[in-house]
Amino acid sequence: MQTNKIFLGIDIGGTAAKIGLVNSDGDILEMDSFSVSFDGYQTPIIETVVKNTDIFLKRIGTSVENLSGIGVSATGQINVQEGTVAGSAGHIANWLGTPVKTILEEHYHLPVTVANDANCAVMGEQWKGAAKDSRNVIMITVGTGVGGGIIVQDQLLSGSVGIAGELGHFTIKKDGIPCSCGNTGCYESYASTTALVRRVKELSDTLSDTDIDGRYIFRQAAEGNQKILKILDEWIQDIAVGLIGLIHIFNPETVIIGGGVSQQEELFICPLKEKILKKVMPCFRENLHICAAELGNNAGLLGAVAFLKKHENLK
Numbered sequence: 001m002q003t004n005k006i007f008l009g010i011d012i013g014g015t016a017a018k019i020g021l022v023n024s025d026g027d028i029l030e031m032d033s034f035s036v037s038f039d040g041y042q043t044p045i046i047e048t049v050v051k052n053t054d055i056f057l058k059r060i061g062t063s064v065e066n067l068s069g070i071g072v073s074a075t076g077q078i079n080v081q082e083g084t085v086a087g088s089a090g091h092i093a094n095w096l097g098t099p100v101k102t103i104l105e106e107h108y109h110l111p112v113t114v115a116n117d118a119n120c121a122v123m124g125e126q127w128k129g130a131a132k133d134s135r136n137v138i139m140i141t142v143g144t145g146v147g148g149g150i151i152v153q154d155q156l157l158s159g160s161v162g163i164a165g166e167l168g169h170f171t172i173k174k175d176g177i178p179c180s181c182g183n184t185g186c187y188e189s190y191a192s193t194t195a196l197v198r199r200v201k202e203l204s205d206t207l208s209d210t211d212i213d214g215r216y217i218f219r220q221a222a223e224g225n226q227k228i229l230k231i232l233d234e235w236i237q238d239i240a241v242g243l244i245g246l247i248h249i250f251n252p253e254t255v256i257i258g259g260g261v262s263q264q265e266e267l268f269i270c271p272l273k274e275k276i277l278k279k280v281m282p283c284f285r286e287n288l289h290i291c292a293a294e295l296g297n298n299a300g301l302l303g304a305v306a307f308l309k310k311h312e313n314l315k
Helices: 045-060 100-108 117-128 193-203 214-222 226-250 265-279 296-311
Strands: 006-012 016-023 028-035 070-074 077-079 084-087 112-116 137-142 146-152 254-258 289-292
Touching: 006 045, 006 117, 006 296, 016 045, 016 296, 028 045, 028 296, 045 100, 070 100, 070 117, 070 296, 077 112, 084 100, 100 112, 112 117, 112 296, 117 137, 117 146, 117 254, 117 296, 137 226, 146 226, 193 214, 193 226, 214 226, 214 265, 226 254, 226 265, 254 265, 265 289
Parallel strands: 006 070, 070 112, 137 254, 254 289
Antiparallel strands: 006 016, 016 028, 077 084, 137 146
């Protein structure tokens, strides 16, 4: 009879982290969250994580001996072989180069895996969310930027050092908008909600910047604002263009759209599906499922444990 093992999942974001006990079936038994930016990152994130993990385990009365391993989802570009932060957003001090895996293994004496948060999100959706039973999956998360992850033949596509899947930074317009990464015309510059807000701001000279956000835009679209609807349609077309290219490269069964905007079924998910299915080649359209993510903010936490289980062969 198989024992239901208990794992620790840690999801480290740019401002906060979540921590939870997860069993082999993917049930979250206990969960908590805490800030990692409370002092402007003067306390290194990893110190904050270790301190709060100790507090969490003590509070719920679970000893390290009861755990089978620790799966970490982390912001930034992560070298999964070494479990280190290989690249980081410039505003996060004391994070680049952090040997997350080594520090946690030495502190807890357990198997530890570390993967990028967007990659963990697609792993979570495959395990317990919108991509259950799919072996080939593309997920994009649409928000301030565009993140994502790709699963090929049931394996996370991680590349030579584990940083593959930067889906916001392939070029869709060669003479396009300059991107923060240093290139021009990146997918993120056209497909993020930041890009949508920028387009609407360019349209209006009567609203202050604080008046315009994603919620405002979709509210106006729902009320029939034709100018907003036109911009929204063009934005969705840009998102579709990138996904069509990815579909033709990877031939997935499932394409998942994450981020807060994915809750807009009628105004976003439905027209995006229509644009994609209209343009992908017929063979790629067969058995293709395009849908919103299901796990919300728990995707990274569950995906971190899914990655641990698969990487360490822990059932």
